[in-house]
Amino acid sequence: xxxxxxxxxxxxxxxxxxxxxxxxxxxxxxxxxxxxxxxxxxxxxxxxxxxxxxxxxxxxxxxxxxxxxxxxxxxxxxxxxxxxxxxxxxxxxxxxxxxxxxxxxxxxxxxxxxxxxxxxxxxxxxxxxxxxxxxxxxxxxxxxxxxxxxxxxxxxxxxxxxxxxxxxxxxxxxxxxxxxxxxxxxxxxxxxxxxxxxxxxxxxxxxxxxxxxxxxxxxxxxxxxxxxxxxxxxxxxxxxxxxxxxxxxxxxxxxxxxxxxxxxxxxxxxxxxxxxxxxxxxxxxxxxxxxxxxxxxxxxxxxxxxxxxxxxxxxxxxxxxxxxxxxxxxxxxxxxxxxxxxxxxxxxxxxxxxxxxxxxxxxxxxxxxxxxxxxxxxxxxxxxxxxxxxxxxxx
Numbered sequence: 001x002x003x004x005x006x007x008x009x010x011x012x013x014x015x016x017x018x019x020x021x022x023x024x025x026x027x028x029x030x031x032x033x034x035x036x037x038x039x040x041x042x043x044x045x046x047x048x049x050x051x052x053x054x055x056x057x058x059x060x061x062x063x064x065x066x067x068x069x070x071x072x073x074x075x076x077x078x079x080x081x082x083x084x085x086x087x088x089x090x091x092x093x094x095x096x097x098x099x100x101x102x103x104x105x106x107x108x109x110x111x112x113x114x115x116x117x118x119x120x121x122x123x124x125x126x127x128x129x130x131x132x133x134x135x136x137x138x139x140x141x142x143x144x145x146x147x148x149x150x151x152x153x154x155x156x157x158x159x160x161x162x163x164x165x166x167x168x169x170x171x172x173x174x175x176x177x178x179x180x181x182x183x184x185x186x187x188x189x190x191x192x193x194x195x196x197x198x199x200x201x202x203x204x205x206x207x208x209x210x211x212x213x214x215x216x217x218x219x220x221x222x223x224x225x226x227x228x229x230x231x232x233x234x235x236x237x238x239x240x241x242x243x244x245x246x247x248x249x250x251x252x253x254x255x256x257x258x259x260x261x262x263x264x265x266x267x268x269x270x271x272x273x274x275x276x277x278x279x280x281x282x283x284x285x286x287x288x289x290x291x292x293x294x295x296x297x298x299x300x301x302x303x304x305x306x307x308x309x310x311x312x313x314x315x316x317x318x319x320x321x322x323x324x325x326x327x328x329x330x331x332x333x334x335x336x337x338x339x340x341x342x343x344x345x346x347x348x349x350x351x352x353x354x355x356x357x358x359x360x361x362x363x364x365x366x367x368x369x370x371x372x373x374x375x376x377x378x379x380x381x382x383x384x385x386x387x388x389x390x391x392x393x394x395x
Contacts, residue, residue, distance in 0.1 A: 012327070012328045012381070013328065014328045014329075014330065015328060015329050015330060015369055015374075015378050015381060015382060016330045016369065017330035017331055017332045017367070017369050018191075018192045018330075018332075018369065018370075018371050019371050019373050019374075020191055020192075020196050020371075021260075021263075021267055021371060021372040021373050022196075022256070022259075022260075025259045025262075026255070026256045026259045026260070029255040029256065029258060029259045030252055030255045030256060032255065033251045033252050033254075033255040034252065036251070038251040039250060039251060039252055040248070040250050040251065041219070041248045041249060041250060041251065042251040043251070044251040044254040044255050044258060045063050045248075045249050045250070045251055045254040047254070047258060048063055048249075048254040048257045048258050048261070049061040049062065049063050049202070051258065051261050052169075052187070052202055052204075052257075052261065053204065055169075055177070055179075055261070055264070056169075056177040056178065056179025056180055056185075056204060057176070057177055057179065057180040058179050058180050058185070058204035058205065058206065059205070059206045059207075059208070059211075060204070060205050060206070060207070060208055060210070060211035061202055061203070061204050061211075062202065062203045062211055062214045062215045062218065063200065063201075063202050063248075063249035063254060064200070064201045064202060064203065064214075064218055064247045064248065064249055065199055065200060065201065065247050065248065065249055065250075065253070066095075066188070066190070066199055066200065066201045066247070067095065067164070067166045067186050067187060067188030067189075067190070067201035068095040068098065068099055068201070069201055069218065069245070069247035070186035070187065070188075070201040070202060070203045070214075071095065071096065071099035071136070071162070071164060071186050072099040072102050072103070072245070072247075073203060073213075073214045073217045073218060073245070073247065074162045074184040074186050074203050074205075074210075074214065075099055075100060075103055075105070075134060075136075075162060076103060076213075076214075076217060077184070077203075077210045077213045077214050077217070078133070078134050078160045078162060078183065078184065078210075079133065080100070080103050080105050080133045080134050081103055081104060081105065081133075082103070082104030082105065083104065083105070083106075083131065084103075084104075084105040084106070084131055084132075084133035084134075085105065085106050085108045085129060085131040085132045085133060086100045086105050086106070086107055086108065086132070086133060086134045086135070086136055087108045087109075087110055087124055087127045087128065087132060087134075087135045087136070088100065088107055088108070088109065088110070088119070088135070088136040088137070088138065088164075089109065089110060089111075089112055089118070089119040089136075089137065089138050089338075089358070090109040090111070090112075090337045090338045090339040090340075090354075090355045090358045091112045091117055091119075091138070091140060091335055091337065091338075091358045091361070091362065092138045092140075092164065092335055092338055093166070093334075093335055093338075094338065094341070095166075096136060096138060096164050096338070097338050097344070100136070105133065106131075106348070107338075107344075107348075108127050108129075108132070109127075109338070109339055109350075109354070109355055109358075110123035110124045110126070110127045111123045111355040111356070111357045111358055112140075112355075112357050112358050112361065113146075113357070114357045114360065114361050116140070116143055116145075116146075116294070117140040117141065117143070117305070117361055117365075118137065118138070118139065118140050118143065118144075118145040118146065119137045119138065119145060119150075120357075121146050121149035121150050121153060124137075124150060124153060125153050128153075128157060128159070132157070132159055133159070133160075134159060134160050134161070134162050135150060135153075135154050135159055135160070135161050135162070136161075136162050136163070136164055137150055137161065137163055137164065138163075138164040138166070138167075139163065139164070139165050139167055139168035139171055139178060139300075140167060140303075140305075140334070141167055141291065141299075141300075141301075141302055141303035141304075141305050141334070141367075142167045142168055142170070142171050142194070142299050142300030142301050142302040142303065143171070143291070143293070143294065143297060143299050143300075144168065144171050144172070144173040144178060144294070144297045145163075147161075147163075147173055147181050147182070148174075151181070151182065160182075160183040160184065161182040161183055161184075162182065162183060162184040162185075162186065163178065163181070163182050163184070163185040163186065164186055165178050165179065165185050165186055165187050165188075166186070166187065166188035166190075166193070167188075167193075167300060167302035167303065168187070168300050168302070169187050169188075169193070169194055169195055169264075169300060170194055170195075170264070170268045170298070170300035171297065171298060171299065171300040172297060172298035173296065173297050173298075174296045174297075175296075179204045180204070180206075183205065183206070183207070183210070184203060184204070184205050184210060185203070185204040185205070186201060186202070186203055186204075187201060187202045187204070188200070188201050189201060189202070189253075189257055189260075193302065194264070194267065194268065194271065194300055194301075194302055195257065195260045195261065195264055195267070196256065196257075196260060197249070197253040197254065197256045197257040197260070198253055198256055199253060200249055200253050200254075200257060201249075212224065216241060216242070216244060217242070217244045217245055217247070218244065218245060218246075218247040218248050219244060219246070219247075219248050220240065220244040220245070220246065221240050221241050221242040221243050221244030222238050222239070222240060222241070222244065223238050223239040223240075223241055266372075267372045268300070268301075270372040271300075271301040271302075271370060271371075271372065272299075272301055274301075274304075274370055274374055274379060275291075275299070275301040275304050275370065277376075277379060278290075278304050278368065278370075278379070278383070279291075279292075281383045282306070282383060282386065282387075285386070285387060285390055286309070286312060287308060287309055287312040287313055287390045287394075288306045288307060288308060288309060289306070289307040289309060290306065291304060291305050291306075301370065302370075303334055303367045303370065304367065304368045304370045305334060305365050305366070305367050305368075306365070306366050306367075306368060306386075307361065307364045307365050307366075308320065308364040308365075308366065309364070310364070311395065312390075312394065312395065313389075313390065313393045313394060313395065314393045314394070314395055315389075315393045317333075317363060317364050317365070317366055320366060320389065321333065321366055323389050324382075324385055324386070324389070327385045328381075329369070329381065329382055329385055330369060331366055331367060331368060331369070332366075332367040333362075333365060333366060333367060334365060334367050335362060336362060337355065337358045337359055337362050339354055339355060339358075340352060340359070368382055369382055
C-alpha cells in the first residue's frame with residue numbers, strides 16, 4: 001500500500017515552502033544599480049529607506065544588511081550592555097537571542113499566549129527585574145503582539161521596547177502600521193519574507209539620536225555620511241567616533257527592495273486571499289487548530305501555521321511533515337523553542353518544562369506554503385494532501 005502511494009505521488013512536481021516573487025523588473029533595477037557605479041551603500045539605499053519609512057509611518061529609517069544587524073544595533077542604541085537582562089520570547093528564531101548575546105546581555109524568556117503564539121504581557125511583567133534593560137517582543141507569523149499592554153508595562157518602568165518585526169511588514173494594529181509604535185522596530189528583508197532584498201533589514205525609530213547612532217554603528221563607527229566620501233559632494237576626511245560594525249545595506253540589495261515595494265500591496269492582497277482560502281477549505285478538518293486574525297489587527301500573513309490537535313491522528317507533527325514531503329509538498333516549522341537549543345541549555349541551564357506553552361505549541365505547529373506565486377491548483381494539492389492524510393491516519 002505504501003509503495004503504491006509513493007509511486008502515485010512520485011511524478012508530481014514539488015511545491016516549495018517558499019519562492020521569492022521576483023521577475024525581470026528586479027533584474028532591470030539591479031542592472032541599473034550596477035551601471036550607475038554604486039554597488040554598495042548609495043542613493044538607492046537612501047530612497048529605499050525613505051519609501052519604507054513612509055509606508056509604516058515612522059520618522060527615521062536605517063537600512064542594514066539583515067534583521068539580525070537591526071536587532072543588534074537597536075539594542076546597542078538602547079544602551080544594552082554586559083550584565084543587562086533583555087526579556088524576549090522563547091518562541092522565535094535564533095537571531096532574536098543572538099542579538100542580545102552579542103552585547104554580553106542575558107536573554108530572559110517569557111512564555112507565550114498559546115492562542116496567538118506571541119509573548120504574553122503578564123509573563124513579561126513577572127520577568128522584569130532591576131537588571132531589565134529592554135523588552136523584545138516578536139510578532140509571530142505576521143500577527144501583532146499585544147503592544148498596548150507591553151508598552152504600558154514598559155512605560156511605567158522606563159524600559160525601551162524593541163520590536164522584532166521580521167514577520168510583520170504590512171501588519172497593522174488598531175489602524176496603525178507596525179513600525180510606528182515603539183522606541184525601535186526591526187524589519188527583515190530576507191529571501192523568504194513578504195518583501196525581500198535577498199538579504200536585508202531596517203531599523204525604524206521616532207528618535208533621531210537613535211537613528212544617527214544605528215547608522216554610525218552600521219559602518220565602522222564612522223562620522224555621519226561617511227559613505228558620501230566617494231561622491232562629488234563628499235569629503236575624503238572622516239573620523240571613527242566609536243567601535244562599529246559592517247552592517248550597511250548595498251544599493252544592489254536596495255534595488256531589489258524598491259521593486260518589491262512597488263508591488264507590495266498587491267503581494268499582500270494575494271497572501272491574504274491564499275490564507276483565507278486555506279482557512280475556508282480546512283475549516284471542516286477537525287485535526288487542526290487554524291490561525292486567525294484578531295479583530296483590531298491586519299495580519300501580514302508571513303506564515304500560515306496549522307497546529308495539530310492531540311489524539312486525533314495516529315501520526316504526530318513530524319510524521320505529517322515527512323508524509324507531505326513524500327507527496328511533493330514543502331513545509332516548515334516555526335519555531336523550535338529557543339531555550340531548548342544546546343547553547344541555552346548549556347549556558348543558562350534551561351530545561352524542558354521551563355516554558356510549557358511554547359513547548360506545547362511548537363511541538364504541534366506546521367507552516368504551509370504561502371507566497372504570491374502559489375496558484376490555486378498548487379494550493380488545492382496542499383489541501384487535498386492534508387485532508388487525505390487526516391482521513392487515512394485518523395484514530
